[in-house]
Amino acid sequence: MALDQSFVGRTYPPTPPYEVGREKIREFAEAVGDPNPVYVDPEAAKAFGHSDVIAPPTFVFSITFKAAGQVIHDPQLGLDxxxxxxxxxxxxxxxxxxxxxRLTVxxxxxxIKSLAGNDIVDVRGEVHDESGEHVVTAWTKLVARAAEEA
Amino acid sequence: MTAKVAYESVEVGTELPARSFPVTRATLVQYAGASGDFNPIHWNEKFAREVGLPDVIAHGMFTMAEAIRVVTDWAGDPGAVVEYGVRFTKPVVVPNDDEGALIEVSAKVAALLDDKQVRVDLTAMSEGKKVLGMSRAVVRLA
Structure with a gap:
């Protein structure tokens, strides 16, 4: 069933802040096998001008995808x-x-598009820090595959 | 946010050092824990086959995380990455053995942009198939 086009442009309330911890960044860097010291050593990060260790580029997805759950599980939208x-x-x-x-999304x-029975939803997640500074924007395309013929 | 590669030292076509990244079932379990993505298609073979997959597959976001390492290792500072996008075209199938699968990533400079930025186009292959499409990063050089 095609999704309701009137949901295009709908913005959901900002999420409660997610606090980014050094050890969580370390855990993520280890999981992707990346030994770059800027992810674990504050001094190495400072040498590149960062005030503390930074996260690998895709780290923020865990936060934005959780936030996109508001869209995915919105019963009014009805995505399968x-x-x-x-x-x-x-x-x-x-x-x-x-x-x-401390990041909010x-x-x-x-x-919202329907293509060959697939529902395609594009979600934009704007990530801001506690001071209101814009940090990153994430775009996620979700495809709900067409149900198989009965 | 300073990369170790000078903008003046690159041109369109400059190749970045290619890398291969191994991925086993254990890698996927570790990534599931670190990322919070516990979808069973990434660790449960029975479930993966039931939903029509050939076997357990890697998280798309794991492949995306590996591919950008070619750029961040080259640039030195991962904070120099300004933009990064991919399309998930084919899954990385990970068999239940010691070898697992291999993600082979190559990259080259595709365009010189303003403000010392360059666009890098990435290619990620596994088992001879292109696993990422439209894979592009913009990075600010020194």
Whole structure:
């Protein structure tokens, strides 16, 4: 069933702040096998002009995707989450995410399309820190695959 | 936010050092824990086959995280990445053995932009298939 186009442009309330911890960044860097010292050593990060360790570029997805749950699980939108796959992902950074950040995400539905029975939803997540500074924007394309013929 | 590569030292076509990243079932379990993505298609073979996949597949975001390492290792400072986007075209299938799968990433400078920025186009392959499409990063050089 095609999704309601009137949801395009809908913005959800900002999420409660997510506090970025040094050890969480370390855990993520280890999980992707990346030994770059700027992720674990504050001195190495400072040598590049960062005030504390920074997070790998895709780290913030865990935060924005959780926020996108507001869209995915919105009963009024009615997306079939059991059929959802990740189509595209894009980030535009104002600055890297770093330890100590308290980040909130504001999610907006940018587009809804129906293509060959698949529902395609584009969600934009604007990430701000505690001072209101814009840190990064994440775009996530979700594809709910068409249900199989009965 | 200073990269270690000078803008003046690159041109369109400059190749970045290519890298191969191994991924096993254990890698996926570790990534699930670190990222909070516990979708069973990334660790449960029975479930993956039931939803029509050939086997357990890697998290798309894991592949995306590996691919950008070619750029961040080259630039030195990951904070120099201004933009990064991909399309998930084919899954990375990860068999239940010691070898797992291999993600092979190559990259080259595709455009010189203003403000000492360059666009880098990435190619990520596994088992001869292109696993990421439209994979592009913008990075600010020194």
């Amino acid at each position: 989450y059991s059929r959802v796959v990740h189509g595209d992902q894009k980030f535009v950074y104002v600055r890297p995410v770093r330890a100590g950040d 504001t999610s907006t539905i940018e587009g």
